[in-house]
């Protein structure tokens with residue numbers, strides 16, 4: 001771990017953190033390297049660092065000493081409990097708390113925490129998805145401390161808990177979480193990059209995949225949230241007519257932040273800083289009540305942990321402010337959804353960003369090499385990147401004219417494209433100084449910085465010194481797309497390195513050899529580069545002509561995971577075994593089917609028990625009004641009849657569609673085979689759900705608001721005061 005991640009601890013406690021300089025308390029709730037250095041005996045500290053650097057198992061004495069220091073530190077800060085904190089394949093985090101207390105010899109209570117409790121935990125893992133990796137007779141898995149992530153204290157409403165980041169592993173060592181594959185992929189891409197750098201005479205040591213995830217979210221009033229079972233249980237509204245004012249005025253993006261929201265953001269940031277999460281940017285997003293928070297980038301595994309924690313902190317701080325935080329990809333139909341832009345790059349241990357164009361032709365050659373590797377990785381495994389972010393939630397967002405389409409392409413920007421294309425045409429064949437100068441390659445840094453004309457429509461954009469993968473969904477565990485990205489680029493780096501070595505063997509000097517390999521890659525990857533408008537209706541047609549894969553939804557995308565090419569990528573790189581990969585595929589299918597099932601059951605219930613009774617009541621009140629008017633000799637207006645007749649017809653249609661949904665659910669439920677089940681839920685059930693929703697939305701538009709049983713979009717999206 002680089003020094004950059006050494007978390008400082010300031011004087012603590014400080015009464016009003018919101019009035020203190022952040023640097024004085026940043027990371028005060030983390031058991032950081034600095035704290036460890038202060039509190040651990042010198043030899044233990046050294047041994048711990050060595051173990052981590054070499055990725056070895058922690059010895060018993062070291063674990064015991066660290067546990068002792070960690071416990072003392074946590075108890076001094078008021079922690080009463082500890083938990084292993086892990087990331088099962090649900091995409092969420094899991095924790096089971098144990099108190100430190102135990103009996104002493106005389107029957108009194110003392111606090112204890114042993115080395116073995118630190119390094120290994122045994123949650124009853126049988127209830128976490130394993131995709132069949134754990135047959136029931138060995139339903140246990142264990143959690144193992146990941147010393148590369150600092151332990152931290154989570155503050156609850158009336159107490160504190162020491163959280164120990166762990167990997168979750170089956171008894172045969174299989175990965176049961178998202179963290180283990182991410183760490184393996186970071187090792188893999190590091191080794192490949194180190195090999196590549198050796199070509200350029202750079203002895204880099206470890207290369208670190210880094211990520212800065214920009215998180216979008218919605219805030220709505222907690223009381224309204226509690227009146228919407230769909231928001232509470234499915235995370236999104238399953239019904240809701242379009243409001244009179246949505247985002248058409250485009251008056252929210254970067255608008256001034258309302259006081260109630262700002263209070264929430266500031267409180268959340270204090271909590272994040274205490275946890276050592278470097279929250280940096282906050283602003284209003286495009287949709288009403290939509291916002292973004294972005295931290296400073298960190299090593300990908302730390303960024304993944306921190307993003308999970310950030311989502312948790314937003315939720316809990318929201319509660320304190322009477323706000324519900326919506327992290328779903330599409331909480332409201334017809335209103336922009338939420339994504340999580342994953343900014344990604346590779347850097348050496350001493351901080352050289354390998355995607356930063358350099359200052360010399362030599363450095364720029366190296367930059368072009370790494371750029372080519374990213375292009376190759378995305379070109380070869382674009383469908384897998386798309387599959388990595390496929391989920392029931394993200395299906396509502398991708399390709400819906402507000403988010404990148406489900407076709408992977410790369411944006412390079414005008415200047416870089418010009419250079420790349422010139423190299424592709426062979427204009428640098430000899431790579432003489434003259435050619436390099438003529439092409440402007442010696443001036444790349446300037447060009448690239450100017451060339452970051454932001455194309456906001458591309459799913460995978462080069463932005464000066466990093467790539468921004470924009471198709472990731474707001475609620476997703478970033479560990480998964482990061483793992484795929486590391487794997488794909490790692491593989492391409494290996495391939496390019498081998499190609500350069502082959503050229504060198506045939507007697508070419510380095511510069512010429514590199515340019516030959518880069519040129520070949522540029523020519524192979526032309527189809528995946530696209531700088532135009534990815535939202536335009538012409539692009540999918542053009543992409544199809546180029547032969548780019550286009551999985552329109554999760555059902556289609558899930559097949560990608562089963563391709564031999566994909567299996568080879570994971571197995572050969574050591575990131576996932578064949579069995580681990582199969583288990584993950586199983587879990588993805590299950591999660592998809594279960595999500596749609598929950599949504600469909602919920603909508604059925606809401607329609608049957610809330611909306612349709614309200615609508616029929618409205619009908620009967622209207623009918624009664626007409627009858628009563630007639631009874632006193634007043635002829636009701638024709639429109640009153642028409643409105644009633646039309647609304648009765650809508651209710652009739654809705655009942656029919658409700659039956660349709662019920663039938664589709666029963667049919668889907670009967671499917672035991674994985675693919676058939678996924679197809680049934682994604683096909684007929686989803687279609688029936690949408691049809692019913694359409695009816696209910698139409699009913700809402702004409703129903704007496706007084707009887708309407710759910711908060712309406714207009715209320716949910718009203719500006720906060």
Ligand code: ADP
Pocket residue numbers: 210211212213214281294295296297343344345346353465466
């Ligand atoms: P945008 O204009 O796209 O919102 P920002 O400048 O706000 O971009 O940065 C977005 C994110 O990218 C931040 O989290 C930032 O820390 C991260 N980032 C910056 N440089 C790198 C890098 N080299 N590698 C990974 N992430 C980076």
Ligand code: MG
Pocket residue numbers: 214341468
């Ligand atoms: Mg961005």
